[in-house]
Amino acid sequence: MAELLPIKERTKISRQSMPEQVALERAHNFEEVNLGLTPEQAVLDAQRCLQCKKPTCMDGCPVEVKITDFLELVVKEDFLGAAKKIKEDNMLPAICGRVCPQETQCEVQCKIAKNFGAVSIGRLERFVADYEMAKGVAPEKPKAKKLGKKVAVVGSGPAGLSCAGDLINLGYDVTVFEALHELGGVLVYGIPEFRLPKEIVRKEVDNLRKMGVEFKTNVVIGATYTIDELMQEEGFSAVFVAVGAGLPWFMNIPGEALAGVYSANEFLTRVNLMKAYKFPDYDSPILSCVDKNVAVFGGGNVAMDAVRTALRLGAKAATIYYRRSEAEMPAREEEIHHAKDEGVKFEMLTTPIELLGDENERLHSMKCIRMELGEPDASGRRRPVPIEGSEYVVPIDIAVVSIGNGSNPLISQTSPDIDTNKWGNIVADEETMKTSKKGVFAGGDIVTGGATVILAMGAGRKAARGIHEFLTGGSW
Numbered sequence: 001m002a003e004l005l006p007i008k009e010r011t012k013i014s015r016q017s018m019p020e021q022v023a024l025e026r027a028h029n030f031e032e033v034n035l036g037l038t039p040e041q042a043v044l045d046a047q048r049c050l051q052c053k054k055p056t057c058m059d060g061c062p063v064e065v066k067i068t069d070f071l072e073l074v075v076k077e078d079f080l081g082a083a084k085k086i087k088e089d090n091m092l093p094a095i096c097g098r099v100c101p102q103e104t105q106c107e108v109q110c111k112i113a114k115n116f117g118a119v120s121i122g123r124l125e126r127f128v129a130d131y132e133m134a135k136g137v138a139p140e141k142p143k144a145k146k147l148g149k150k151v152a153v154v155g156s157g158p159a160g161l162s163c164a165g166d167l168i169n170l171g172y173d174v175t176v177f178e179a180l181h182e183l184g185g186v187l188v189y190g191i192p193e194f195r196l197p198k199e200i201v202r203k204e205v206d207n208l209r210k211m212g213v214e215f216k217t218n219v220v221i222g223a224t225y226t227i228d229e230l231m232q233e234e235g236f237s238a239v240f241v242a243v244g245a246g247l248p249w250f251m252n253i254p255g256e257a258l259a260g261v262y263s264a265n266e267f268l269t270r271v272n273l274m275k276a277y278k279f280p281d282y283d284s285p286i287l288s289c290v291d292k293n294v295a296v297f298g299g300g301n302v303a304m305d306a307v308r309t310a311l312r313l314g315a316k317a318a319t320i321y322y323r324r325s326e327a328e329m330p331a332r333e334e335e336i337h338h339a340k341d342e343g344v345k346f347e348m349l350t351t352p353i354e355l356l357g358d359e360n361e362r363l364h365s366m367k368c369i370r371m372e373l374g375e376p377d378a379s380g381r382r383r384p385v386p387i388e389g390s391e392y393v394v395p396i397d398i399a400v401v402s403i404g405n406g407s408n409p410l411i412s413q414t415s416p417d418i419d420t421n422k423w424g425n426i427v428a429d430e431e432t433m434k435t436s437k438k439g440v441f442a443g444g445d446i447v448t449g450g451a452t453v454i455l456a457m458g459a460g461r462k463a464a465r466g467i468h469e470f471l472t473g474g475s476w
Contacts, residue, residue: 004075005047013048015117016041023341027311030193030277033338034098037120039077042127045120046074052111057121060109062458063096063162065089067106067121074124083132086125087139091165092158092204092457094133095187097126098196100454101332133200139207144171149471152177152236154221154411157185158453159242159444161205162460163467164213170468174212175236177219182273185244186445187453189273190265192305194312195335198272222410227418231439238439238467241418241426242460245405245445251297255355256401260287260363264298264306264402271309287398290314295366295394297321297352298402299329300450304336306400307344315398318344323351323371323384349373349384353391355399365395405450418442425449432466433459438476441466 005013019035020026026033037045049071057067065086073082086093102122110118151167153160156178167174182188184201209215221227221243230236248263250256267286270276274284294310296303299322311318320339322329325348329336340346347368354367370390373382407424419427419436426435426442433441443459445451470476 007050010048010050011112011116013044015048015120016045016123018120018123020338023338024343026194027308027342030312032197033194036130037123037127039079039127039131042074042079042124043077046071046124048112048116049075049119050111056109056111057106057119058109060105060107062105062454063090063461065106065125070128071119071121071124074128079128079131080135080137082124082128083137084140086128089461090125090162090457091208092161093125094129094200095158095196095204096454096457097122097124097129098200099187099191101452103333105454133203139211142169142171142211144169146173147171147471149173149237150175150235151467151471152230152234152239153242154227154239155179155185155242155244155444155446156183156205156215157187157242157244157444157456159244159456159460159463160185160240161208162457163240163242163443163464164460165208165211166461166464167467168208168212170464172467172471173214175214175216177221177225178215178217179220179243180273181217183215183217186246189269190302190305192268192272192309194308195305220410222414227411227415227437227440237471238441240433240460240463240467241411241435241440241442241446242444242456242463243408243411243446244456245407245425245450247406247408248401249404249406250401251352251403253352253354255357255363255366258355258357258361258363260357260397261355261399261401262286264296264302264400265405267306267400268302268309271313277309277313286313288314289318289398291316292397293395294318294398294400295321295352295396296400296402298404299324299331300402300404301331301335302450303400303402304331304339306402308335308339308342310398310400311342311344319347320344321347321350321352321368323349324381325349325373328373328381351384351386352399356393363397363399365393366399367391367393405445407446407449411446415440423449429466431462432469433463434466434470434476439470 070082070085107118275282276284294315296307371384377383444456
């Protein structure tokens with residue numbers, strides 16, 4: 001067991017680098033890029049934690065993981081104990097350790113971040129979660145007494161799974177309804193295998209199943225059942241709506257209906273969930289990217305996922321077109337770094353204004369315009385302004401639009417008594433996640449619009465607390 005070093009000695013330890021596949025090799029396969037810390041690296045990096053009396057890192061964690069406690073257990077080489085400690089607050093540590101933006105949440109609040117680099121909280125979370133999985137540790141059965149009340153969770157993405165895990169531990173009978181044929185929501189259809197292996201998601205879901213959560217796939221709430229039918233006919237005392245924001249936005253420029261133009265949602269769903277990259281073994285085709293010029297419009301994590309996927313599908317050139325500069329890109333620094341290493345090209349301060357097709361209505365080029373940055377807009381980022389006379393044409397074969405998503409209107413159309421805002425997102429209380437409809441709660445991207453996995457999980461935890469308060473005698 002490692003011995004805890006004096007504070008001055010701890011600050012001399014360097015932040016441990018994540019082992020990863022060689023860039024030029026991984027650019028041609030769908031295997032995971034990051035390979036995980038070794039036990040020796042994990043203990044070393046955990047030693048860097050100062051065990052602050054007031055750990056500010058926890059202030060940045062939406063699910064309130066007891067970070068210093070689990071890091072102390074890593075130093076003691078009690079990796080299973082560390083995983084158990086995390087799961088007191090986070091039922092999906094192997095997922096969060098891979099895809100959560102720790103650098104802007106818990107790690108940015110780390111007290112040694114500025115002078116020595118933050119403790120690698122996310123990498124350590126992944127390490128102990130993977131260690132526990134490798135040991136085949138079964139999840140603990142809920143200790144709470146059964147309350148005899150049923151709760152429906154609509155959507156099996158991060159918000160729904162997080163809520164289901166907390167509710168099952170509180171003693172409720174929980175059923176998760178998923179519209180697709182596979183569980184995990186955006187975790188399986190949106191995030192590529194090389195960033196989040198689907199087997200990891202399946203194992204995390206299976207742990208919830210072993211704890212008693214029931215899952216039903218191919219059930220579209222709003223079509224198969226309405227929310228009223230769930231409550232009035234199926235006997236659910238409360239419903240948590242966590243359907244995400246899966247309705248893609250387009251740019252409203254000429255040519256977006258041409259063959260070869262995809263939303264990022266469709267492109268990634270076909271590849272990730274329907275295994276289009278294995279066509280014809282799987283009958284889910286996309287236009288071949290082999291030796292093609294692929295353009296991806298956008299600067300977020302989804303855009304990075306799409307462009308890196310195109311590269312792995314054999315694109316001759318895979319290029320990001322973003323209307324601001326790199327400094328304004330919302331994607332994680334790690335994803336931008338990985339994309340560059342793999343050979344992705346970046347065209348900054350550029351936006352398409354027209355997509356051009358041939359006589360068969362197939363995309364063959366696009367007209368772009370250069371931009372310059374003006375004053376900050378509502379997002380706090382400098383607003384891109386077109387430069388007059390800077391238009392130019394670029395040959396492309398495939399375009400992927402990744403500028404954001406909105407809410408699917410099915411829930412609001414079939415449950416008009418649930419209030420929505422001008423963007424179509426469900427209005428919910430920020431702390432309890434209550435909606436305008438009694439017994440119905442909502443959280444995640446359907447409330448906030450597109451956000452992060454961990455913020456959705458935080459909403460799921462809040463909803464579980466709100467549901468418990470409501471069903472144990474609280475007023476609406």
